[in-house]
Amino acid sequence: MSIAAAIGDTLQEEHQPNEPKRKGKWVPYLLMLPGMLWLAIFFVVPIVSLFLTSLQTPVPGGQVGEFQQTFNFANYWDTLSDSTYYIPLFRSFVYSGIATLLALAIGYPLAYAIAFKSGKFRNLLLVLVIAPFFVSFILRTIAWRQILADEGPVVAVLRSVGLVGETAGVYPSAVAVIAGITYNFLPFMTLPIYASLERVDPRLIEASGDLYAKPFTGFRKVTWPLSMPGVVAGTLLTFIPAAGDYVNAALLGRPSNTMIGNRIEYTFLSVNDYPTAAVLSFILMACILTMVLVYIRRVGTEDLV
Amino acid sequence: MSQATAAPKAPLTHRLRTWVGDNALRIYAVIAFVYLLLPVAYTFAFSFNDAGRTNIVWNSFTWDNWLNPCGAPEVCPSVVNSLVVGLIVTVVSTILGTLIAFSLVRYRFRGRSTTNLLIFLPMATPEVVLGSSLLALFLNLFVPLGFTTVVLAHIMFCISFVVVTVKARLASLDPRLEQAAMDLYASEREAFRRITLPLVAPGIAAAGLLAFSLSFDDFIITNFNSGQFTTFPKFVYVSATRGIPPQANVIASAMFFIALAIVLISQFAGRRRKEV
Numbered sequence: 001m002s003i004a005a006a007i008g009d010t011l012q013e014e015h016q017p018n019e020p021k022r023k024g025k026w027v028p029y030l031l032m033l034p035g036m037l038w039l040a041i042f043f044v045v046p047i048v049s050l051f052l053t054s055l056q057t058p059v060p061g062g063q064v065g066e067f068q069q070t071f072n073f074a075n076y077w078d079t080l081s082d083s084t085y086y087i088p089l090f091r092s093f094v095y096s097g098i099a100t101l102l103a104l105a106i107g108y109p110l111a112y113a114i115a116f117k118s119g120k121f122r123n124l125l126l127v128l129v130i131a132p133f134f135v136s137f138i139l140r141t142i143a144w145r146q147i148l149a150d151e152g153p154v155v156a157v158l159r160s161v162g163l164v165g166e167t168a169g170v171y172p173s174a175v176a177v178i179a180g181i182t183y184n185f186l187p188f189m190t191l192p193i194y195a196s197l198e199r200v201d202p203r204l205i206e207a208s209g210d211l212y213a214k215p216f217t218g219f220r221k222v223t224w225p226l227s228m229p230g231v232v233a234g235t236l237l238t239f240i241p242a243a244g245d246y247v248n249a250a251l252l253g254r255p256s257n258t259m260i261g262n263r264i265e266y267t268f269l270s271v272n273d274y275p276t277a278a279v280l281s282f283i284l285m286a287c288i289l290t291m292v293l294v295y296i297r298r299v300g301t302e303d304l305v
Numbered sequence: 306m307s308q309a310t311a312a313p314k315a316p317l318t319h320r321l322r323t324w325v326g327d328n329a330l331r332i333y334a335v336i337a338f339v340y341l342l343l344p345v346a347y348t349f350a351f352s353f354n355d356a357g358r359t360n361i362v363w364n365s366f367t368w369d370n371w372l373n374p375c376g377a378p379e380v381c382p383s384v385v386n387s388l389v390v391g392l393i394v395t396v397v398s399t400i401l402g403t404l405i406a407f408s409l410v411r412y413r414f415r416g417r418s419t420t421n422l423l424i425f426l427p428m429a430t431p432e433v434v435l436g437s438s439l440l441a442l443f444l445n446l447f448v449p450l451g452f453t454t455v456v457l458a459h460i461m462f463c464i465s466f467v468v469v470t471v472k473a474r475l476a477s478l479d480p481r482l483e484q485a486a487m488d489l490y491a492s493e494r495e496a497f498r499r500i501t502l503p504l505v506a507p508g509i510a511a512a513g514l515l516a517f518s519l520s521f522d523d524f525i526i527t528n529f530n531s532g533q534f535t536t537f538p539k540f541v542y543v544s545a546t547r548g549i550p551p552q553a554n555v556i557a558s559a560m561f562f563i564a565l566a567i568v569l570i571s572q573f574a575g576r577r578r579k580e581v
Contacts, residue, residue, distance in 0.1 A: 136557045
């Protein structure tokens, strides 16, 4: 780099210290080419392929799993009007919606406690929040099966206080599925909320108290709005994977608790009815993208990445 | 953590109530932590269960599972598979993702927001959709499923997480540090190698660890694209119906302590080096 260019750069940086440098025009493209190519081939192309598969029809007289490329949009209507599909789809959003609210109710106070009340234990507590990730999530879900089983501690406590009858249990049930989903995605809720609470200047909260706001009013008017980006990120990071999850429903629920993910897996891998499974996947993605866009528009947060 | 702030002469019930009031948030947090860690404790405890083939009810204590972690069939081969996949995925996705992060933070160029969107979308897509769309592609192109398709799929979903992690670290770097190095007659390449890279290294390491743990623990995408190939999570899920051998708990517990040790050591080392 010539000295003149270096000086030019320095001058520029003085005016806008955070403005990235302008060098060879092709450099950034070259840097990201391999990674973006990978995402194009293994994310974008598959989505297109999924859409094409969703329009396929069986080969006449062919075997199970043999389909030909047609553009049969009736697949969408046929699948959506079938109650074995639209009920699990609806159930998925109900379960994941409840689980997201529960995770918020548990995760927000937890993040608040870590951010403001943990003192020198803060880093240790943060490690404890992500510690569950270090154990295979399928084994943790199996552990819930043991914990919620009729011989387990939860049912024993619930029976002793009379919340659950002598013959009734918790596993398998919708409650167990929702508890499992809430559990599996709780760290995804807690960490972003913590990240935005950590940036809140405690003096702002003190100031609200000095101005005679009651603690709750101070929270509602100062802390909560400032933590909103974390809440938005946390709810999305919980809701999106929860809506597509099928491990919890498969391991903790009854057949009557199946979610759309179970249907997609079963139709794709066991029935080999690829077009129907592709329709379901595509509808799930479309529903989630719509909900996410509406939600982001509502709460008005632009930069999430 | 317990300090009673009430006057010492107040009646006990009143003091108790004040203490609970003062520490309500802490008590809530403790309960939340019990909720978070109870399944981990269960998984660990049941690794010592003398259970035979089905590890559901507590039987009796034994060291056998830990002394012979490969005692149950299929456990160790599936772990080896997961480790191999995880290592390849970590190396490739960390390199690809770090390059993208650098170009996004260090350069302004046309198509930047499209790039950001393409990074964000795989993270905003449920795993069933990612898994089934890849399967649709592989089926349409008659690609045989197995080790290769699993690696290809894992690298895809890990790249975005690497980009986000490295980007955060890069964005918090003071660009004046590099500038200062060049003022002191370091060439651009030297400044990058001796200033930027060491400062970003913790972010890249964190991204690599994240990629490895995402790959090692992935079940849903793997299940769609693995065919007969079995990873550790897939083995556990498949054997859930006929009973998971306690050796699986041993492997999971061992991984837990290794990961915990890495995180705690890196935190300790980070503190000793003082704020970077």
